[in-house]
Amino acid sequence: MSNVTRLRHALPMGQDITKALGELDSTIAKAVDAAKGAGLPQGLIVGLLHGHAHAQTQQMVMQ
Known part of the structure; x- marks a missing residue:
């Protein structure tokens, strides 16, 4: 998981990251x-x- 960045360690975030998050x-x-x-149904949306x-987390962990 070397490609994972903890946002609290990257503060202040750059404008490009802030824009992408927005x-x-x-x-x-x-x-x-x-x-x-x-x-x-709202439950379907949440699901x-x-x-x-979950899928994105799995990809992040497996890289």
Whole structure:
């Protein structure tokens, strides 16, 4: 896991990281709002987000 950076050790974060985090957060929020608007059950949305988070964590650990 040598490619993992603890954000608290990288503070202050660069503008590029701050911008990317803001864009990621905004995009996720818009996608969740769209899914809710389309009538997807909230539990399904949460489950999908949790699954993606788990998969990304697995990739990070295995690298």
